[in-house]
Amino acid sequence: MYLQELQLQHFRNYPEADIRLGRGINVLLGENAQGKTNLLEAIYVLALTRSHRTANDHDLVNWQAKTAKVSGRVVKSAGTVPLELTFSRQGKRAKVNHLEQARLSQYVGQLNVILFAPEDLAIVKGAPSIRRRFxxxxxxxxxxxxxxxxxxxxxxxxxxxxxxxxxQHKQKRDLLFLSVLSDQLALYGAEIIAQRLRMLHKLEHWAQVIHAEISQQRETLTFHYATQVPDEALTDAKSIQAALSALYEKQRDKELYQGTTLVGPHRDDLHFWVNDKNVQTFGSQGQQRTTALSVKLAEIDLMKEETGEYPVLLLDDVLSELDDARQTHLLTAIQDKVQTFITTTSLSGITRQLIKDPTIFHVADGTVVADGSPTSDDSATKED
Ligand SMILES: Nc1ncnc2c1ncn2[C@@H]1O[C@H](COP(=O)(O)OP(=O)(O)OP(=O)(O)O)[C@@H](O)[C@H]1O
Known part of the structure; x- marks a missing residue:
């Protein structure tokens, strides 16, 4: 899939913008604090209805305005889909094909994006919450x-x-109601863990191939899902559910004492191992970067496998964080395959040599201007 056009109204520092996008690599070029990341964020928001930078939707609305709008047209193998999101004090409204969607979960999935920002290099080293969010x-x-x-x-x-x-504060005494809540939580918690395991298994396969290639076959990457659910129960959702219920039972006094739920997918973690050692603890910075890059690139293949379409890739200032070899690997892997948006203050060195026919946009103070006329459709490739 690819995003053919994007319109903004009062989004962050853009009073108005209407751009036709390139089918291949789009470079958003500009000085600091001009609106490059805001533009990338708008695409991310259009896909997921929420930002990767703020939990508060109102931050997305221009300081001088009350309402912000992001819209665009996504081209997929099945046809073109117009998407539209409006943010105001009353909340957000989402439209697919000009029809308002009652639930945001019906909207998400129309446009698939993968964002790669310098913070993503922390996916290996950072806190468990980063990997759960991922x-x-x-x-x-x-x-x-x-x-x-x-x-x-x-x-x-x-x-x-x-x-x-x-x-905990003795305002309630009904332990039966607690067990009703525990049963419900175990049901959904087990579904989440089972789905995570299934998807991680596939993601690991793609990431292993990429990691081996970048490390010139010297390293083997494996994933380990860390959970309190015992290994022997990790076979299917039903067994996980039974194991979670047993854990709630076992830890009830501890949970009552601490006043919080101590078991479940919200406490789980994901570990990456390289050559049988946890790369988070024992890996070099280079190995950690290779792991993060392999996982991100693997997502592209997984998304294609799961949805039948390649996602749109958003690279926020990430090239400058990678050395020449990793940059080369990244750009070669996506070229002619995935529509990509790259923010950068300058297009030079290895990046310029590697990118074939980029569509360049100049971003300055909340305006975006295409470099010459974009040749989006001319550069279209056959695959989606
Ligand atoms: N809601 C808003 N209304 C108006 N302007 C905003 C709003 N939110 C952020 N800005 C402005 O947007 C600008 C930041 O834009 P952005 O984060 O896209 O920078 P950038 O071009 O990616 O820069 P860098 O290269 O430093 O990352 C800042 O000038 C900031 O004041």
């Missing part, structure tokens, strides 16, 4: 069922934690 964002985009389970789980988790707090 799984949730990526798998949620590929699979509406995952998104549904996740939203049910989050609502129940909040409710259960509140109830545990009430029990």
């Amino acid at each position: 799984m949730d964002m990526e798998f949620g985009q590929m699979n509406p069922r995952y998104l549904y389970n996740l939203s049910q789980y989050r609502t129940l988790l909040k409710q259960r934690n509140r109830y545990l707090k009430d029990l």
Whole structure:
């Protein structure tokens, strides 16, 4: 799939913008603080209805305005889909094919994006919450069922934690209600863990091939899903559900004492191992970067496998963080295959040599101007 055009109204520092995008590599060129990341963020928001930079939708609205709009046209093998999102004090509204969607989960998945920013290099080294967020964002985009389970789980988790707090402060005494909540939580928690395992298994396969290639066959990458659910129960959702219920039972006193839920996918983690050692603890910085890059590139292939379409790739200032060999690998892997947006302050060195026929946009103070006339359709490739 690819994004053919993008329109912004009062989005961040853009009063108005209407651009036709290139089918291949799009370079957003400009000085610092001009709006390059804002443009990338607009594409991310158009795909997922929420930003990767802020949890507060109102930050997306221009400071002088009350409402922001992002719209675009996505070209897929099945046809072209117009998408539109509006953000205001009343909340957000999402339209697919000009029809308003009652649920945002019905909207997500129309446009698939993968964002790669310098923070993503922290996927290996950073806190477990970064890796959980990574799984949730990526798998949620590929699979509406995952998104549904996740939203049910989050609502129940909040409710259960509140109830545990009430029990802790002796405002409630009904342990039967706690076990009702535990059963519900175990049901959705098990679905999430089972889906994560299934998707991780596929992602690992793609990441292994890429990692071996970048490391010139010297290294083998493996994934390890870290959970309190015992290994022997990790076979299917039903067994995971039973194991989670048993764990709630076993840890009930501890949970009552702490007033919070201590077991479940919201506490799980993902570990990356290189040559049988945890790369988070024992890997060099280079190995950690190779791992992060392999995982990100593997997502492209996984998304194609799961949805039948290549996603759109957003590279926010990431090339400058990679050495020449890794940059070369990245750009060669995506060239002629994936529509890509790259933000940068200058297009030079290895990047310029490697990118064939880029569509260049100059970004300055909330305006975006194409370099010459974009040849988006001329440079179209056959594959999606
Ligand atoms: N809601 C908003 N309304 C108006 N302007 C905003 C809003 N949010 C952010 N900005 C402005 O957008 C600009 C930042 O743009 P952006 O983050 O896209 O920079 P950039 O071009 O990617 O720069 P860098 O290369 O430093 O990352 C800042 O000048 C900031 O003040």
